[in-house]
Amino acid sequence: xLGTMNFxxxxxxxxxxxxxxxxxxxxxxxxxxxxxxLSKQIIRWVAVGITFTQLILAFIIYLNYNxxxxxxxxxxxxxxxxxxxxxxxxxxxVGDINIEYFMGIDGISVPMILLTAIICFVAVFPSxxxxxxxxxxxxxxxxxxxxxxxxxxxxxxxxxxxxxxLMLLPMYFLIGIWGGPRKxxxxxxxxxxxxxxxxxxxxxxxxxxxxxxxxxxLEMMNAANFKGDSLFGGINTTVRYVAFMGLFIGFAIKVxxxxxxxxxxxxxxxxxxxxSVILAGVLLKMxxxxxxxxxxxIFPDAFGYFQTxxxxxxxxxxVYGAFCxxxxxxxxxxxFKKLIAYSSVSxxxxxxxxxxxxxxxxxxxxxxxxxxxxxxxxMLFMIVGVxxxxxxxxxxxxxxxLAKKMPIYTGIMAVAFFAAIGLPGMSGxxxxxxxxxxxxxxxxxxxxxxxxxxxxxxxxxxxxxxxxFFGVLPEKWKGPWDPTRVKYxxxxxNGLEMVALIPLAIIVIFLxxxxxxxxxxxTGSVNHFIxxxxxxxxxxxx
Numbered sequence: 001x002l003g004t005m006n007f008x009x010x011x012x013x014x015x016x017x018x019x020x021x022x023x024x025x026x027x028x029x030x031x032x033x034x035x036x037x038l039s040k041q042i043i044r045w046v047a048v049g050i051t052f053t054q055l056i057l058a059f060i061i062y063l064n065y066n067x068x069x070x071x072x073x074x075x076x077x078x079x080x081x082x083x084x085x086x087x088x089x090x091x092x093x094v095g096d097i098n099i100e101y102f103m104g105i106d107g108i109s110v111p112m113i114l115l116t117a118i119i120c121f122v123a124v125f126p127s128x129x130x131x132x133x134x135x136x137x138x139x140x141x142x143x144x145x146x147x148x149x150x151x152x153x154x155x156x157x158x159x160x161x162x163x164x165x166l167m168l169l170p171m172y173f174l175i176g177i178w179g180g181p182r183k184x185x186x187x188x189x190x191x192x193x194x195x196x197x198x199x200x201x202x203x204x205x206x207x208x209x210x211x212x213x214x215x216x217x218l219e220m221m222n223a224a225n226f227k228g229d230s231l232f233g234g235i236n237t238t239v240r241y242v243a244f245m246g247l248f249i250g251f252a253i254k255v256x257x258x259x260x261x262x263x264x265x266x267x268x269x270x271x272x273x274x275x276s277v278i279l280a281g282v283l284l285k286m287x288x289x290x291x292x293x294x295x296x297x298i299f300p301d302a303f304g305y306f307q308t309x310x311x312x313x314x315x316x317x318x319v320y321g322a323f324c325x326x327x328x329x330x331x332x333x334x335x336f337k338k339l340i341a342y343s344s345v346s347x348x349x350x351x352x353x354x355x356x357x358x359x360x361x362x363x364x365x366x367x368x369x370x371x372x373x374x375x376x377x378x379m380l381f382m383i384v385g386v387x388x389x390x391x392x393x394x395x396x397x398x399x400x401x402l403a404k405k406m407p408i409y410t411g412i413m414a415v416a417f418f419a420a421i422g423l424p425g426m427s428g429x430x431x432x433x434x435x436x437x438x439x440x441x442x443x444x445x446x447x448x449x450x451x452x453x454x455x456x457x458x459x460x461x462x463x464x465x466x467x468x469f470f471g472v473l474p475e476k477w478k479g480p481w482d483p484t485r486v487k488y489x490x491x492x493x494n495g496l497e498m499v500a501l502i503p504l505a506i507i508v509i510f511l512x513x514x515x516x517x518x519x520x521x522x523t524g525s526v527n528h529f530i531x532x533x534x535x536x537x538x539x540x541x542x
Contacts, residue, residue, distance in 0.1 A: 008082050010104070014149045016057070017054070017145045017149075021142045024135055039134075039135075047124045051117070058114045058117035062110060067107055067521055077107055078106050081102075081103070081104040098214070102154070102216060103155060105153060108292055108522060109293075113152050116148050118503075123278050125500040128496055129273075130274075132178060140170040141274075144174065146167075148282050148286065149163075154217075156217065157208065157215045157294065158215040175271045178275070180271075181270070182269075183271075187270075190266075212230075217294060220298045243302070247290075252287060252352075255352065257345070258313065261321070261345045273384070276337070277382055280341075280378065281375070281377060282374060284348055288366070292355065296355070301536045304536040310356040314351075314354075315443075315446040318347075319449065320345070320346075321344070322346040324345065325342035337388075339464060343420060347369070350369050358530060362439050362442070364526050366435055368427075368518060369428075376508060378504055383412065383413050386497055387402070387409075396467050400467065400468065400470070403469040405491050405492075410469050413465070421454075421457050421461050430515045436450070
C-alpha cells in the first residue's frame with residue numbers, strides 16, 4: 001500500500017505547481033506576434049500538463065487510501081503521513097520553538113484533494129480565453145492551486161495557516177487584474193473579508209501554541225496536552241468560547257454563511273470565469289474543512305455550547321441564499337452569475353446544518369455536499385462563461401430560445417441545473433438527503449424550514465432555465481455570434497468547452513446513481529471524529 005510507504009506523494013501533489021510556475025516564467029515572451037502567440041500556447045499547455053499530473057496523483061491517493069486502516073491518533077485514519085522538523089529555535093525566556101512540516105490525510109481530506117485536482121484541471125480550459133498578461137495569469141493560477149492543495153494536506157497549524165494565507169494573494173490579483181469592470185472593488189472586498197478572518201485565526205493559533213507548546217493540530221485535539229494554567233487550559237471557559245468563535249468566524253467568512261457572505265456575489269460577478277469556477281468549486285470548501293479539521297475538534301466543548309446557534313446559522317443561510325437567488329427575478333437585477341453565486345450561499349448552508357447535527361449521516365452528507373457542490377457549481381459557472389464569451393452579457397432578460405441555437409449546450413445546462421435542484425439520480429440529491437436525515441434527528445424544526453429551500457431552488461433554477469433556453473430566440477442571436485469579438489466555428493459549445501464540461505457531467509450522474517466511491521472514503525473518519533466529539537456535544541437520537 002502506497003499509504004504506508006515513504007514516498008512523499010502529498011509533497012509532490014502540493015508543490016508540483018511550483019515546477020509549473022518556474023517553467024511558465026522561463027518561457028520566452030516572443031518578439032513577433034506569431035512568437036507571442038506561440039509563447040501563450042506553451043504556457044497554457046504547461047498549466048494543462050501540471051494540473052493533469054496533479055489529477056493523476058490525486059487518483060493514486062484515492063486508489064491507495066485504505067478507509068479501514070488504523071492511523072496515528074485519536075481519529076485513527078491518517079495516512080500518507082510526512083513529518084519532519086522544519087523550524088527550530090531555542091530562545092531565552094521563551095523556550096524551544098519547533099514547527100514541523102507535518103502532512104497527512106484522512107477520509108475527510110481525500111475527497112477535497114480529489115475535488116481540488118479535478119477543478120484545477122478543468123478550469124485551465126476556460127482559461128485559454130485569457131489573453132491579457134498570460135504568463136502572470138497562469139503563474140498566479142498555479143500558485144493558487146498550490147495554496148488550496150496544501151490546506152487539505154497540512155496537519156501542523158502553522159503550515160496550514162501559511163497555505164491558507166498563500167492562496168489569498170493570487171486570488172486577489174486574479175480578480176483585481178483579470179476581472180470585470182468593478183474588479184478592484186471586488187478584489188479589495190474579498191481580501192479584507194478574508195484577512196479579517198485570518199487575523200482571528202492567527203491570534204487563536206498563537207494562544208494554542210502557548211497552551212500546548214506545539215503547532216501540531218492532532219496534539220491540540222487532546223485536552224491532556226493543554227497546560228493546566230494556560231490560556232486555553234480546562235474546558236467550558238469563557239476564553240475557550242471566545243477563541244472558538246474567532247476560529248468559527250474566520251472559517252465562516254470563507255464558506256461563506258450569513259451574515260459574512262456579502263463579498264461572494266461581488267467576487268463571482270467580477271472574477272473571470274475560470275476563477276469563479278475555482279472560487280465556488282474549492283475555496284468555499286476550505287472554510288467548512290477548517291471547521292472540521294481545526295475549530296470543532298480542538299474546542300469540542302465550545303462547539304457543544306454554540307451547536308444550536310451554528311444550526312440556526314446554517315438554516316438562515318439556506319433560506320436567505322435561496323431567496324436572494326430568487327430575487328434575481330426582479331427586472332434590472334437579472335444577472336445569471338449572481339443567481340448562481342447566491343445559490344452557493346444556500347447550498348453551503350446545508351453543509352453547516354449537516355455539520356451542526358454531529359450525526360454520522362449528517363456529517364457524511366455535509367462532506368459529500370462539499371464535493372458535489374464543487375462539481376455542480378463548477379459546471380454552472382463554466383456554462384455562464386460559455387454564453388458570456390459569445391454574447392458579452394449575463395443578463396437573463398437578454399436571452400431566450402437558445403435551445404434552438406445551442407442544443408448540446410442546453411443538454412449540459414439541464415444536467416447542471418437539475419443537479420443543483422437535487423433531482424434524484426444526480427449527486428446533489430444523495431448529499432442533501434443525508435444532510436436532512438442527520439439534521440432532522442437533532443433539529444427537526446430547523447430542518448423542516450431548511451427543506452423549503454428545495455422548493456425555492458427549483459423555482460429560481462427552472463425559471464432561469466425557461467428564461468434562457470425556451471421561448472423565442474431574440475433577433476440579435478439568430479445569426480452567428482459576433483465574429484469581430486469572438487472566433488467560434490460553431491454556435492454550440494466547442495471542443496475545449498466540452499473537455500471541461502463533459503467529465504463534470506459524468507461525475508454528477510455517476511455519483512447520483514452510485515455514490516459509494518466517495519461515501520466509503522468518509523465513513524470511518526467521520527465515525528472516529530464523532531467519537532472524539534461525543535462527550536461534549538448534543539447528538540439527536542443517540
